Amino acid sequence: MSAAFAISLALTAILAVIVLIARFRLNPFIVLFIVSIALALFAGMPADHVVASFENGAGHVLGHVGTVIALGTMLGKMLAESGGADRIALTISGFAGRERVDWAMMVIGLLIGLPVFFEVGFVLLIPLVFVLADRTNMPLLRVALPMGAALSVTHALIPPHPAALLALSAYHANIGHTIMLGIVIGTPIAVIAGPVFGRFASARVPLTGVNPLAEQFVKHEPAANMPSFFLTVFTILSPVVLMLVGSLADRITTVHGTANTVLHFVGNTDIALALATLLSFYVLGVAQGFSAATILRFTNECLGPTALIMLLIGAGGGFGRVLIDSGVSRAITDAALGAHMPLLVLAWVLAAIVRVACGSSTVAMATASGIVAPILEHSTGVSPELMVLVTGAGSVAFGPMNDAGFWQIKEYLGLTVPQTIKTWSVLETLIAVCGLVFCLIASIFIH
Known part of the structure; x- marks a missing residue:
């Protein structure tokens, strides 16, 4: 050919x-x-x-991404229904100011994106994006695009992200120098593609239709009894921490040893998200007064819009x-x-x-x-x-x-x-x- x-x-x-x-x-x-x-x-x-x-191509992609989306959506639903997303949104908007929430989401995306794949970071942060955009009355794209840009930059440029580690090994590059250069070069790229382009694009691409996914994550009124900021952040960061530990397992434990195997297992994307989702059922569910039946209803109804x-x-x-x-x-x-x-x-x-x-x-x-x-x-x-x-x-x-x-x-x-x-x-x-x-x-x- x-x-x-x-x-x-x-x-x-x-x-x-x-x-x-x-x-x-x-x-x-x-x-x-x-x-x-x-x-x-x-x-x-x-x-x-x-x-x-x-079929092979579709099955290969869905074998990973389908599980990530399902677990991430459940975690996001618990974050929204408990008022945890509102708690984080109010804290971020209060600290950064309404006009700088896009910059705040870029920074959060850079930090969250370091150890996790794009799809994982996205499903973890998208509920927060929906709530922040609604509570600050900002265009959705202005908040979402900086987050996406930051996740993409870390995915591509900055170890210890798994993708960058593959290239680092092939080229026999120094990991310390690569991280330093990745931060120096990646940060201005995240700024250009994130807040700068996000403001440009959101002013020129208006979103006028009803978004059923946004509606299921945004409650019209914040929950009266919101979980604490610490517990909410701990829950959403738990899979990130587990994946980071898993990626460092070979450096901190004996390869193929019991501890090494355990860390790799809990650091697996699907396992880390599953553990975080189970944690959210208690911290953002039972501890907030939701019954088991209500939590089951939340997890069932949130999956429908993700089928397509x-x-x-x-x-x-x-x-x-x-x-x-x-x-x-x-x-x-x-x-x-x-x-x-x-x-x-x-x-x-x-x-x-x-x-x-x-x-x-x-x-x-x-x-x-x-x-x-x-x-x-x-x-x-x-x-x-x-x-x-x-x-x-x-x-x-x-x-x-x-x-x-x-x-x-x-x-x-x-x-x-x-x-x-x-x-x-x-x-x-x-x-x-x-x-x-x-x-x-x-x-x-x-x-």
Whole structure:
């Protein structure tokens, strides 16, 4: 398959998805499924492999993200019903001031996002975003986009995030230097893509429709008996702490020992969220006077609105798997390798290509660093730490429709597909381009 044909096929598929959903108002899941099948057939994939490819991609993504969304939504529901989200919102708005809540959410996103994947940080913080926007009468996008930008920046640029650690290992970079450079370069990127772009976008993309997800997290009046700020923060941070401890298990315990195994187990994303959700049932439920039947009702009713989100995330994963299995992404990657571009640019381009092909920024970082690392070993004058950062920047480029984050942002914030592209896809691309530019500037001084 030629690179030109592969690029035109991928672009046609993406354009078809946008037009069919936005112009003809077809169900997004149906569109993603049909376009994926058509792309595979046009690319020459055997017909008996096409559906299996889509199902494998959808199942792989949902196996992780579906559990995260379900547990995170239950935790968020308990946070909202108990008044815990109101307690945090009132404390933040009182400390930062109404006009600076977007900056406060950016800082919170940077801190929460360090040890956890984007999807986890998002489901933990989105109830707080809804409540803050409502209580301060701020546009939802102005509060939500800085949080999303901060989570994306930490995901891509700053160890000990799992994605960044993959690239760090491949390039044999120094973790201390990488963290320092990641903070120096990542912080201004979070500012540009977060509060600065968030204010610009919220003024130009008005949200006028009813958002059922926002309605279930925002109570018209704050609870009369709100839990304490400390207990609420402790509950919402507990999965973050468990995941951070799990990521450090090999450094603080004997590898494969009993303690090491236990820490890895409780630090697993699903286990940490499950433990935090169970904790919320008591701290934000029973201790606040809710009966077991009421807590059961909360957890049942909050999952209904997430069904479409899970289907769309699965379909996006299937679309990405088809791009890979059909050979489309490989043809484009081979063309990029043959272009003989500077190593920093090559790593960024390859990560961006894999990002568009499979949707996952973690896979994009791992794949691109695996391809470029052997080349780096025979090169001089290129900082391994900057290679980690530039690969991470490329791995979040474009915010494509086969990324779980795209559909999370769309459905949770009540956006249309064009609105999501104008806001989230632009925000992600802004992070990627700023990351490349800042790393190229830094390479003048760092070798």
